[in-house]
Amino acid sequence: MLIRIAGLVPESFVDGDGIRFAIFMQGCRRNCEGCHNPETHDLNGGRLIDTSEIISAIKKNPLLDGITLTGGEPLLQIDAAEEIARAAKNFGLTVWCYTGYTFENLPPEAEPLLENVDVLIDGEFIESQRDLELQFRGSSNQRIIDVKKTLKQKKIVLLTEIGG
Ligand code: SF4
Structure with missing residues (x-):
């Protein structure tokens, strides 16, 4: 399937924990x-x-x-994002995904993607809440969400350990 990308970073150290293949997906309306x-x-x-x-x-x-799905808005090309995420999970890799949606407002079509995502960094970038000290996110409204635990416990669970 075709995917529209802004670029690829085959070994990124800044788009999540460890060494990650970062896919910068093209397109964002926000x-x-x-x-x-x-x-x-x-x-x-x-x-x-x-x-x-x-x-x-x-x-x-x-x-x-x-791998890390970022952008742009990965959820605008949800099927392609899901295909890559599923393959990465099959290779035993972790999947991080950035989105401008909040977890609570994810579209229903995001569900199959979410099943293949370990960590979701959610929410728009809000300049007034920008904080350069934050790891892996630009503004303090954004959350680093442990998706598996969140789905299981049916409440937002933040990732507590990075590097584990
Ligand atoms: S920061 Fe906002 S405008 Fe920029 S890519 Fe992310 S969601 Fe889109």
Whole structure:
């Protein structure tokens, strides 16, 4: 399946825990003030690539701890995101995903993706809540959510341990 991306970082150390294959998905309608990646907004920008190319690049790197779906808004291409996330889980990798949606307001179509996501960083970037001290998120309204525990306990559970 085709996916529109802004770019790929095959070994990222800043988009989550450990060494991660980061997929910067193209397209976002939110226009958060102060967004760090405005070049990812254009829904027709970036470039198209087959998800199979990304999946085989992920498979080839034994050093990876996981993958990170970021952007842009990964949920605008939910099927492609889910396909990559599912493959990564099958390779034994962890999956982190960024989204401008809050967990409580995720669209119902996000459910199959969520089943293959370990950590969700949710919410828009809010410039007035920007904090450079925060790890893996830009503003303090955003949460680093342990998806498995959240789904199980039916309440938001934040990731407490990073690096475990
Ligand atoms: S949701 Fe993310 S990519 Fe989209 S405008 Fe906001 S900060 Fe930028």
